[in-house]
Amino acid sequence: ADGTVEIPVVFNVIYNTSTQNVSDARLQSQIDILNQDYAGTNSNIGNTPAEFVPVKAGDTKIRFRLAKTVRKQSSVTSWNPDENKMKSATTGIAATSPDNYLNIWIVNNMTGGTLGYAYYPGTISAALDGVVLAAPYVGTGSGTSAPYNLGRTATHEVGHYLNLPHLWGSTDTGCQTDYSNDTPVSPGPNYGVPTYPLNRVCGGVSRSQIFMNYMDYVDDKAMCMFTANQKQRMQAVVAASGPRSGLRL
Ligand code: ARG
Ligand code: ZN
Ligand code: CA
Numbered sequence: 001a002d003g004t005v006e007i008p009v010v011f012n013v014i015y016n017t018s019t020q021n022v023s024d025a026r027l028q029s030q031i032d033i034l035n036q037d038y039a040g041t042n043s044n045i046g047n048t049p050a051e052f053v054p055v056k057a058g059d060t061k062i063r064f065r066l067a068k069t070v071r072k073q074s075s076v077t078s079w080n081p082d083e084n085k086m087k088s089a090t091t092g093i094a095a096t097s098p099d100n101y102l103n104i105w106i107v108n109n110m111t112g113g114t115l116g117y118a119y120y121p122g123t124i125s126a127a128l129d130g131v132v133l134a135a136p137y138v139g140t141g142s143g144t145s146a147p148y149n150l151g152r153t154a155t156h157e158v159g160h161y162l163n164l165p166h167l168w169g170s171t172d173t174g175c176q177t178d179y180s181n182d183t184p185v186s187p188g189p190n191y192g193v194p195t196y197p198l199n200r201v202c203g204g205v206s207r208s209q210i211f212m213n214y215m216d217y218v219d220d221k222a223m224c225m226f227t228a229n230q231k232q233r234m235q236a237v238v239a240a241s242g243p244r245s246g247l248r249l
Helices: 024-039 050-055 152-161 228-238
Strands: 005-015 062-073 102-107 116-118 131-134 199-202 205-208
Touching: 005 024, 024 062, 024 152, 062 228, 102 152, 116 152, 131 152
Parallel strands: 005 062, 005 102, 102 131
Antiparallel strands: 116 131, 199 205
16 A cells, blocks of 8 residues: 555575575575665664765665575586576576566575676566575575675665666676666775775766665675665566566565
8 A cells, every 4th residue: 555565585495515405594584684674674774874864765665575485406516697507497496487476596606706696677588587696695694604694685686686786887897877866976896894985986076985875795784775766766667567567466
């Protein structure tokens, strides 16, 4: 009634060793983190600097519900993100109705130490649509790996899935638009736990960076917010007229 959309999530867990078979408790912790981050009720939301408080999204009116968990053992010890082999019934687990469920594949390990990846709406075949996460970065608690141990790789990747580019734009060159006017232009990713204010230059203009936004690359504990424009972009995706309208219950 208030326009909130609850996205049903299918976890496809493909593990090599049994410790990589992420527990139900951790999967639920990941759902809880997504719900807090997308509601703006995360415990560190108050870390938003006063400069950026006016552009905070608050509640994005997007929520997540654990619909189903599928598990499978595999002899593969490292997965190449470009191949999407974890999404095939023979080499992995086939997606469940990708138009109606957000499929999240969890693999033991990815080449290059990739934490996760996702596709923008309408850019990949339905069978390959969704989010992939490496197991150590799923949820929180025992078995997760600092500094990416607060479940925010999923928050970030679901942002991509809902049409949010990185703060520096969708190319690696940096200083490109992210289609949100309330995020300052950025030359590229920030890592670790930056100190505010952090000024960086694009086109000869220095701007205070919104590095605590979920669409940067900082440590999980250093991220805390989406902006109002980012909320607008995500809402447009799940709206009845949007490319992911099938996700509504
Ligand atoms: N796309 C990035 C990667 O795969 C994920 C960055 C997530 N950042 C985080 N703090 N969890 O490397
Ligand atoms: Zn990203
Ligand atoms: Ca921007």
